[in-house]
Amino acid sequence: MSFENKFKTQVQKLYQRLILGFGIIVLSVFALIYIVLNPYSLQKSPDESEIVDITTEQEDLIENGIHIATGFVDANGLTEVIQNCTNCHSAKLVTQNRMTKEGWVATIRWMQETQNLWDLGKNEEIIVNYLATNYAPDKKGRRDILTDIDWYTLEE
Amino acid sequence: MNRRRFISQTSLTSLATLLGADIVFGHKIPEGYTPIALQDPDPFKLFNKDTEMSILNNKPWNIEAKAHLLDEKITSNKYMFVRNNGLIPENIDAKNWTLTIDGESVSKSKTYTLEELKSKFQHYTYQLTLECGGNGRSEFNPPAKGNQWTVGAVSCANWTGVRLKDVLQDLGFKSNAVYIGYHAADIHLSRNPEKEPISRGVPMEKALQDETLLAFQMNGKDIPLAHGYPLRLIAGGWPASASGKWVNRISIRDKVHDGAKMTGTSYRVPCEPVAPGEKVVDEDMCIIESMPVKSLITYPKSGAIIKKGKALNIRGHAWAGELEVQNMEYSIDFGSTWHSCALQKPVNRLAWQHFSASIDHFPKKGYYEVWARAKDSRGKSQPMLLPGWNPKGYLNNACHRIAIKVT
Numbered sequence: 001m002s003f004e005n006k007f008k009t010q011v012q013k014l015y016q017r018l019i020l021g022f023g024i025i026v027l028s029v030f031a032l033i034y035i036v037l038n039p040y041s042l043q044k045s046p047d048e049s050e051i052v053d054i055t056t057e058q059e060d061l062i063e064n065g066i067h068i069a070t071g072f073v074d075a076n077g078l079t080e081v082i083q084n085c086t087n088c089h090s091a092k093l094v095t096q097n098r099m100t101k102e103g104w105v106a107t108i109r110w111m112q113e114t115q116n117l118w119d120l121g122k123n124e125e126i127i128v129n130y131l132a133t134n135y136a137p138d139k140k141g142r143r144d145i146l147t148d149i150d151w152y153t154l155e156e
Numbered sequence: 157m158n159r160r161r162f163i164s165q166t167s168l169t170s171l172a173t174l175l176g177a178d179i180v181f182g183h184k185i186p187e188g189y190t191p192i193a194l195q196d197p198d199p200f201k202l203f204n205k206d207t208e209m210s211i212l213n214n215k216p217w218n219i220e221a222k223a224h225l226l227d228e229k230i231t232s233n234k235y236m237f238v239r240n241n242g243l244i245p246e247n248i249d250a251k252n253w254t255l256t257i258d259g260e261s262v263s264k265s266k267t268y269t270l271e272e273l274k275s276k277f278q279h280y281t282y283q284l285t286l287e288c289g290g291n292g293r294s295e296f297n298p299p300a301k302g303n304q305w306t307v308g309a310v311s312c313a314n315w316t317g318v319r320l321k322d323v324l325q326d327l328g329f330k331s332n333a334v335y336i337g338y339h340a341a342d343i344h345l346s347r348n349p350e351k352e353p354i355s356r357g358v359p360m361e362k363a364l365q366d367e368t369l370l371a372f373q374m375n376g377k378d379i380p381l382a383h384g385y386p387l388r389l390i391a392g393g394w395p396a397s398a399s400g401k402w403v404n405r406i407s408i409r410d411k412v413h414d415g416a417k418m419t420g421t422s423y424r425v426p427c428e429p430v431a432p433g434e435k436v437v438d439e440d441m442c443i444i445e446s447m448p449v450k451s452l453i454t455y456p457k458s459g460a461i462i463k464k465g466k467a468l469n470i471r472g473h474a475w476a477g478e479l480e481v482q483n484m485e486y487s488i489d490f491g492s493t494w495h496s497c498a499l500q501k502p503v504n505r506l507a508w509q510h511f512s513a514s515i516d517h518f519p520k521k522g523y524y525e526v527w528a529r530a531k532d533s534r535g536k537s538q539p540m541l542l543p544g545w546n547p548k549g550y551l552n553n554a555c556h557r558i559a560i561k562v563t
Contacts, residue, residue, distance in 0.1 A: 088345040090215035096304040107301055114420075116346035140297045142541040146458070146525065149559045154460035156469065
């Protein structure tokens with residue numbers, strides 16, 4: 001190979017490398033601009049069927065018939081109860097109580113008279129039925145047997 | 157813009173609004189993660205409570221102890237029950253805290269700064285029993301509505317402050333005074349500033365007792381936030397709701413105070429006994445004053461297994477509202493026979509008393525229950541079954557029971 005040819009080849013190689021280098025820089029700049037503008041573009045894109053708001057999904061999670069976020073029994077009226085009964089107090093104030101239909105209605109009236117609870121309209125029947133069905137009094141006597149005993153060996 | 161991006165961006169914006177600041181690197185928050193500032197706080201850390209305490213309610217906060225957690229002679233904060241009717245006040249400024257005394261039976265209302273109260277009046281410290289009126293509610297049948305307290309809504313800490321009577325006498329009040337009612341900085345659950353979550357009080361006679369304090373310290377330190385920082389009214393031996401937290405105003409009334417939770421069925425029981433489940437009209441409900449005689453076995457924890465022939469040492473506390481506990485007994489045969497416990501005198505009036513016994517007469521191997529019952533200075537004992545049913549499930553002083561196995 002003549003010196004001239006060798007020189008040409010070298011220039012061509014250099015030229016190619018320069019083009020490649022500039023190309024990478026230009027592409028990187030574009031990519032960077034794209035990432036800045038679209039911060040989620042690098043995350044793994046899920047299947048179409050999974051495109052849901054995860055917060056909502058967790059809020060709706062039901063396990064073994066219990067609505068996980070609130071602890072309420074999953075039954076007819078759950079939505080109305082969550083919407084109307086957990087704004088001011090937690091669900092725990094409901095789920096630790098047991099009342100008859102009459103008792104739940106009286107509690108709602110008391111909250112309306114003294115605690116700023118709104119008129120429940122046609123939801124009242126749905127809510128009262130839900131509560132009286134799922135949080136009804138258990139039959140118990142004048143004194144229960146001791147339950148949930150955690151046995152352990154006492155060393156002294 | 158696709159749905160996913162729309163949702164994530166709106167939630168980021170709303171998160172930023174809630175926090176009152178931009179979330180730097182917000183786009184890098186993994187999905188489903190809530191910033192710590194917005195998570196449900198850990199109540200045990202938030203209030204410095206032992207993790208064995210039971211959370212009954214998180215809005216409003218209601219937390220109770222278990223019997224064995226109350227073994228200390230002086231209850232420390234980590235084992236003290238929390239009973240709130242509303243939301244804990246936000247942004248308390250103790251430096252500029254004031255207490256206003258007003259009402260029909262005051263000629264001219266007066267405002268004291270917290271510093272004035274501390275510097276002008278003599279300080280007193282008493283160990284005082286505070287028990288929630290609804291302690292034991294969970295056992296009533298038919299069930300009563302409200303937080304389902306078991307046995308742990310009671311405490312006996314040292315409270316330091318000035319006597320309410322010294323302050324009331326400094327200001328002067330008319331001879332027609334009947335009751336005092338407190339007002340406080342807590343927030344109604346509906347966040348309506350016009351409404352008070354709770355505003356109760358006591359008759360003048362109780363208000364003027366030596367042990368009724370305007371307290372600023374609990375167990376020698378500033379009162380913890382959940383227990384009324386920076387100023388709490390303490391009326392030991394009465395339903396703990398009479399001991400208003402975050403107090404900023406006291407009204408001297410010429411009638412029975414009619415604030416929130418003084419009227420209707422709140423902290424009231426039927427004036428005359430009723431059958432379980434019976435309807436009672438508001439006019440026939442009477443305000444609870446002194447709490448009844450009661451006791452707790454705080455050692456050992458229920459469920460202890462001991463070897464045949466070994467003695468079982470038990471101990472606990474007993475209290476009787478305005479009265480003193482006269483004697484203390486235990487039974488291991490379901491109340492057939494009773495045996496005396498050693499019982500100490502209270503360190504001061506309205507403090508709980510400590511009892512102990514050594515049980516070495518388990519006749520054979522098997523399952524036992526140790527029952528404890530206290531008798532007050534007027535001869536009234538704790539019942540073994542539930543006491544008189546009442547619509548709101550107050551005043552359950554049935555004897556405490558623990559399970560024991562002898563092997």
